[in-house]
Amino acid sequence: MKKQNSNIYKCLVLILIIFLQSCKQDELENFASKKGASTNVSIKGQTGQIKKDVEVVRIPVEIQLSGSATQAFDAHLELDGDAITNAITGDLLPNTLAMPVESIFIPETVVIPFGSTNAVFDVLVSVSDLEKFYFTSKKVAFALKLSEVTKGNTINEEKNIGIISIDPRGIISATEMHAISIKNGGGGKLEVSGTSNYLPSVASIGIPLDVSLSGVPSRSFTVDVAINSDTVAVLKSKGVIPQNAVMMKTGEFEMPAQVTVDQISSTGKLDLTIPSETLLKYRNNKIALVVQLTGSSKHVVDPVNRTVVLLIDPASIIAANKYTIWLPLLNKPQFNVLNRKFNS
16 A cells, blocks of 8 residues: 555656646746747748759758747748749849749748747759759749748748749759750761661661660650651751652651650660561652650650651662562561561
């Protein structure tokens, strides 16, 4: 019984100590709150060094107080798209584009500790989103706004918005930049003739274009591919390709509409296949075709190396491979036998 009473007594003493300590802390904060005036809170802007890893850019931003915080409180933040739009249209931010709001990640609440005069938090921007602006040669910017502060503190209405401007080329080096290009001939003209720039088979040729990624590869992604028919007329007018060059019709060649680049890989397979029947049809002309990378699920496409102009000489290819009109008429077993002999 005495032992039980002793345990009860110890518990009561422990509870009393905890209660007194809690009261003491509350009294200190309440005393400080009564003794000091409420603070005026503002956004100072970017502070310190911007840091980057493979996936994320971290931009440190500072909240500033007019004096020491008399008690811990919360500062609530939001992105202000109108403020950055007005700053750009008003020429306050020359040579600058607005960073899309969906590309920016901010904490909704920043805790200001008791006794502090400032607080620093990170704004996160994905590297792949920032890379989209790399080739624009412009800066990007966004605006943060203090929407609310708690526990009797006030917002400095003249400094409640902070505009953050960053230069993609200052953060991402040329060797780090992830850009997708056509590997074979991207950014120029690729002449396919004789035995050059294609792989022959018994009844077709394959033109290996492939896609390549600069920078360090990470996750898998896809690349969209298309034929740019409108550019051919422009190239003729500029003398880049012959005036009598023709375009192949749909069904006269094969090319995937999308290419997959595997994880931890820098290249993806992109072949354009032309049957010998098509080559024979256009043997008296040159064939012009503009292949273009139109987009990607993750990275930006190089604005120059995304495009290749193919100039194909059917007559020289037919002569080099001895294609004749009867090849397309072979039945499948005959074609397979001849194809094996051709490639052996």
